Amino acid sequence: MDYAASSPALLAPVPLPWQRQPLAPLQPVQTLHVRKGETAVLEAERGRVWLTCEGRPEDHFLEAGQRLQFAGPARLRVSADGRAAACLRWALSPA
Numbered sequence: 001m002d003y004a005a006s007s008p009a010l011l012a013p014v015p016l017p018w019q020r021q022p023l024a025p026l027q028p029v030q031t032l033h034v035r036k037g038e039t040a041v042l043e044a045e046r047g048r049v050w051l052t053c054e055g056r057p058e059d060h061f062l063e064a065g066q067r068l069q070f071a072g073p074a075r076l077r078v079s080a081d082g083r084a085a086a087c088l089r090w091a092l093s094p095a
Contacts, residue, residue, distance in 0.1 A: 016041060016091035023049065023080035023088060030079060034072035038092045042076070043067040047086025051078040062088075 021030060034040040042051065044062035051068070052059045054075040060068055061081055070076060080086040 016093055018089050018091045020045065021078065021088040021090060023047070023078065023086040025080050025083045025085055027079060029077045032076040032078060032090065034070055034074040034076065034092065036073045037094065038072040039094075040070045040072070040074065040076065041067065041091050041093065042070070042078075043089045045087040045089040047084050048081040049078060049086045049088050050081040051076055051088075053077075 021032075023030065032040060032042075042049075042062070044064050044066055046064050048064075049062045050059060051062065053070055054077065062068065078088055
């Protein structure tokens with residue numbers, strides 16, 4: 001067996017199936033569901049995104065280019081922060 005070929009550090013990263021969620025200012029909060037065994041990767045593509053995970057006390061604010069991950073199960077609430085539009089890029093991957 002060729003160890004170098006099977007080493008996870010040397011394998012090409014698996015591309016994530018990214019989706020875009022436009023967030024209009026003053027739009028109702030959107031919900032993203034993350035199932036057990038999944039990890040959600042969230043990135044602010046533009047604008048400022050507010051997000052929180054149901055059951056956790058902290059809120060998060062992502063500026064364009066910033067990224068967070070949440071392991072499921074989780075129910076995430078997201079919206080544009082303030083009166084400017086934003087866009088959230090997200091993907092679900094196996095944990």
